Amino acid sequence: MRDTRSSRILFQIGAILFALIITTLVLFLAGAQPFAAYKYIVLGAVGSWDVVTNVLVSWVPLLLATSGLLVTFTVGLWNIGIEGQITLGAIFTTWAMRLLQNSGWNPSLILVIAMLAGILGGLLWALLAGALKTFGGVNEIFGGLGLNFVATALNIWLIFGPWKRPGVASMSGTLPFDRSLWMPIAVGSSRLTPATLVIAIVGIIAVYAMIEGTYFGLKLKAVGRNPKSAYIMGIPTWQHMMASFAICGVFAGLAGAVQVTAVYHRLIPSISSGYGYLGLMVAMLVGYKASLAAPVALFFAALNVGSIQLPIILKLDSSLAGVLQGTLVLFVILGHGVRAKLLKKTKVSS
Amino acid sequence: MRNISKLFLLLTIALVAGSAAFAQSAPPAAGSSLTIGLVMVGPYNDHGWSQANYDGLQYVLAKVPGTKLVYIDKANSADRPGTTVSQLGESLVAQGAKLVIFSSDDMTDEAIKFAQDHPDIFVILTSGSQQWKEGKNYLPLPNMINVMGKMEYMKMVAGVAAAMTTKTGKIGFLGPLINDETRRLASSAYLGARYAWVNYLRKDPAKLTFKVTWIGFWFNIPGVTSDPTQVADDFFNSGFDVVISGIDTTEAVAEAAKYTAQGKQVWAIPYDYSKALDEGKGVSLGVPYFNWGPAYVNAVKSAMNGSWKNHFEWNGPDWKNINNPDTSAVGFNKGTLSKDASAAVDKFVGELGKGLNLWVGPLNYQDGSAFLKKGEKATDQQIWYLPQLLQGMEGQSVSK
Structure with missing residues (x-):
């Protein structure tokens, strides 16, 4: 086999087909009609302006998380801790909003400060993971996982403790902010916020431009490919790793800030909505290429939103979307592995 | 050209005024048929609160001709990450629901948002007290009813x-x-x-x-x-x-x-x-246990015949027979x-x-x-x- 563009695409298509076959099998086993299920997922994601806006609402934090992860993946880091970084972003945002909500300041100004606070929260939590890795020798996967648990515990403690509603500790989160402090919603929609959409799109373009078009991006890639040679070439390795953590933290913090200011309008226990883990899947699926991140994240968001139709119409569990997403990633990575092996064989035999 | 822009202006004013007036009143009567949306916090078959609500709606379907049920369960951010309860309510509206029941106190914020965003949809917030004039959280919404049993x-x-x-x-x-x-x-x-x-x-x-x-x-x-x-x-x-x-x-x-x-x-x-x-x-x-059927039947009928009025009800048992499925809101x-x-x-x-x-x-x-x-x-x-x-x-x- 030759390493051509067409063979690569062939393997990708094969992976998608396999994922569909497996998901279809799961549907069959569940006693459901697979084609009806797919139809309703599609309708649930693009069938009306309302659901399209819901997909976009879900796309924004997912794309932000993915954008950040592309940077850490570029230097070869598995920033599992992104969930915690999103949570800390949300916590810092809520904190700023709580401090300023009765200040009488202009709501736009409060929102901007709250977003910046979110960035700071994500950044600090990411730097902590980075410091554990760089100075403590703790693998970023384990450090990140640990920090995720701490972030969740902190979040729940705040919701059930110091930030609880008057007299009531509720799983539904802290008291919602006044409508004047909600991120402005587009006319004709009940939840689409154009400002966050712009932030996410600008974000992914910036990451693409940085990785593909700057000297800094090139150095990140060099560290990612081979840290030792990069170091010998004079690229300070750990500084670049820390920088990538910091950038990812900024994006994660923004995602958390969006969840608070534009989606839930309060802090809730599962404020990250799992977008960090989903972002990891998107990044893996696109082979860490920024150019593909936006459409694939959109596809994942559409699957998530569309799959809500499954329990409503077909009485199926909506976790089917997760099955499809998971198998997709699995088969694409498997496809990469098989192809690499075949290429090696071809090389050896020729 | 000027006439057209004038016409547009008039139309816009009419629309805005119309929708403002609309927002002040309860939705129009639903007529001889009504699709009901039910949002449950837990699984519909949890042998607990959510199932009691689900069964209450089954009672409605049996007692009120022309009614249809669409539902979503596990409506909480742990089970359905990334979604909001009002969004789930809208998914039911997309399936034809003209009355949406948010059957948990935990959904209060989102149910209020939903009721405000959709003045044309009847809303029941079970176990809430927002429509209780004498209550502490009175927030009059013409399209909302609160239902609770005297447990x-x-x-x-x-x-x-x-x-x-x-x-x-x-x-x-x-x-x-x-x-x-x-x-x-x-x-x-x-x-x-x-x-x-x-x-x-x-x-x-x-x-x-x-x-x-x-x-x-x-x-x-x-x-x-x-x-x-x-x-x-x-x-x-x-x-x-x-x-x-x-x-x-x-x-x-x-x-x-x-x-x-x-x-x-x-x-x-x-x-x-x-x-x-x-x-x-x-x-x-x-x-x-709760027996939601009778209260839901009343609310559904009022939505269908145009007698809907926002209110709070806290329904007691039928002391003649606390386990009467047609009359007792709570039982043992x-x-x-x-x-x-x-x-x-x-x-x-x-x-x-x-x-x-x-x-x-x-x-x-x-x-x-x-x-x-x-x-x-x-x-x-x-x-x-x-x-x-x-x-x-x-x-x-x-x-x-």
Whole structure:
């Protein structure tokens, strides 16, 4: 086999087909009609302006998380801790909003400060993971996982403790902010916020431009490919790793800030909505290429939103979307592995 | 050209004015058919709160011709990450729902947002009090009705069953999260238990232990709430031999069955759902349950015939027969009770029906401060918004 563009695409298509076959099998086993299920997922994601806006609402934090992860993946880091970084972003945002909500300041100004606070929260939590890795020798996967648990515990403690509603500790989160402090919603929609959409799109373009078009991006890639040679070439390795953590933290913090200011309008226990883990899947699926991140994240968001139709119409569990997403990633990575092996064989035999 | 822009301007003004006027009134009558959307916080088959609501809607479908049901369950951010409850409500509207029932207190914020965003859709927020003029959270929304059952009575009955059964004099209450509703329900159970302890058993109230342990939510969310199985075990391991469940799922019963099978006779009282006894044969003393059907039928009919008006209703039992599916909003199904306990339960229900009121002073709050003076009767508001547990109860009154 030759390493051509067409063979690569062939393997990708094969992976998608396999994922569909497996998901279809799961549907069959569940006693459901697979084609009806797919139809309703599609309708649930693009069938009306309302659901399209819901997909976009879900796309924004997912794309932000993915954008950040592309940077850490570029230097070869598995920033599992992104969930915690999103949570800390949300916590810092809520904190700023709580401090300023009765200040009488202009709501736009409060929102901007709250977003910046979110960035700071994500950044600090990411730097902590980075410091554990760089100075403590703790693998970023384990450090990140640990920090995720701490972030969740902190979040729940705040919701059930110091930030609880008057007299009531509720799983539904802290008291919602006044409508004047909600991120402005587009006319004709009940939840689409154009400002966050712009932030996410600008974000992914910036990451693409940085990785593909700057000297800094090139150095990140060099560290990612081979840290030792990069170091010998004079690229300070750990500084670049820390920088990538910091950038990812900024994006994660923004995602958390969006969840608070534009989606839930309060802090809730599962404020990250799992977008960090989903972002990891998107990044893996696109082979860490920024150019593909936006459409694939959109596809994942559409699957998530569309799959809500499954329990409503077909009485199926909506976790089917997760099955499809998971198998997709699995088969694409498997496809990469098989192809690499075949290429090696071809090389050896020729 | 100018005419066209004028026309546009007029049209815009008409639209804005029209929609503003529209926002002031309840939605128009739904006519001879109505699709009802039901949003449930837990699984529709949880043998608890959500299933009681689901069954209530099945009752509506049977009683009101022309009705159709679409539903979504597990509407909470742990089970459906990334979604909001109002968004799930809109998914039901997309399936034709003209009336959406948000069947949990936990959905209050989102139900209000939904009702405000969709003035053309009828909304029922079950267990809320926003449409209660005399309530603390009055927020008039023409398209919203609040429905609740007077479970306080049936929790008292549960308390009687528990007091008549306990051998150790220690009753545990497995509580969900701490709020007005859960405080008043736990306190009602205590009032019933104390009444039976003092008046039927002629025992010293100081020798009755009644302890509340809260898990943090209506059902177990691993890693977020305390594990109700663990909490039930803790009760049974520390001398409590009856656990009254205040949560939406049946862990207390399962654990009671386990301990009893191991030779340690203990009992539990599940909650919410009339058929919840099936799980704990031999250890369930009975179940206080909601019967949502009749209230939902009334609301649905009013949406269909145009008589809908926003209001709050807090429906009591039918004292002639608390288990009448057509008339009683709350009931108590007796389970494994001793002859004495069973007779005491019947007697107590009879007394309640004749006007016995346990929410009468002298009653103190848990911290010893005065709640009701001697002979003073609590108002509905004092009960609904109970700020603390009562004196004599152990456990947290307010979340710290």
